[in-house]
Amino acid sequence: MTNRCCVADFGVGVARLCSLAVCVVGLAGAGCNLLPTGLADEPIGAYDRPFPQHLPQEEVLDIQVIRGPETTITLTNTTARSFGPSTLWLNGRFGRPIEGFVPGETLTLDLYDFRDEFGEVFRGGGFFATKRPEQVVHAQLETLVDGESVLVGLVVVGQDE
Numbered sequence: 001m002t003n004r005c006c007v008a009d010f011g012v013g014v015a016r017l018c019s020l021a022v023c024v025v026g027l028a029g030a031g032c033n034l035l036p037t038g039l040a041d042e043p044i045g046a047y048d049r050p051f052p053q054h055l056p057q058e059e060v061l062d063i064q065v066i067r068g069p070e071t072t073i074t075l076t077n078t079t080a081r082s083f084g085p086s087t088l089w090l091n092g093r094f095g096r097p098i099e100g101f102v103p104g105e106t107l108t109l110d111l112y113d114f115r116d117e118f119g120e121v122f123r124g125g126g127f128f129a130t131k132r133p134e135q136v137v138h139a140q141l142e143t144l145v146d147g148e149s150v151l152v153g154l155v156v157v158g159q160d161e
Helices: 002-034
Strands: 057-067 072-076 087-091 094-098 108-112 139-145 148-158
Touching: 057 139, 094 108
Parallel strands: 057 148
Antiparallel strands: 057 072, 072 108, 087 094, 087 139, 139 148
């Protein structure tokens, strides 16, 4: 009779230990989603990469980047140049690919589509924002010129705080 009790107690102990292990593993997995990435529930995209500091800025073009009233920026290609697939960089940190940019074309882009190398999203503000929005102070277009990647500066128009 005592042998059966010991076996039963041993089985209950193992079951409790297994339950505890499952809880610890579950909490550890949930803790990974608590990292301050802003995108913990979304995979990091293919264009989440560091700003290309090694690239030279060839010139500054008269393409104005205007911050919209909410969480957008608008830019119009007022030059005679066409750009193929490129990456638009904001503040030397947040990038977003564009398919191309032809003369006369106007792009309106959501600031929340811009991400840095860690998947952090540009703080664009908006009605439900809990933190003060970041200002757009610097904009560059990473594009190909004569087969080489270069940065082209854009003009950021002043914005209200």
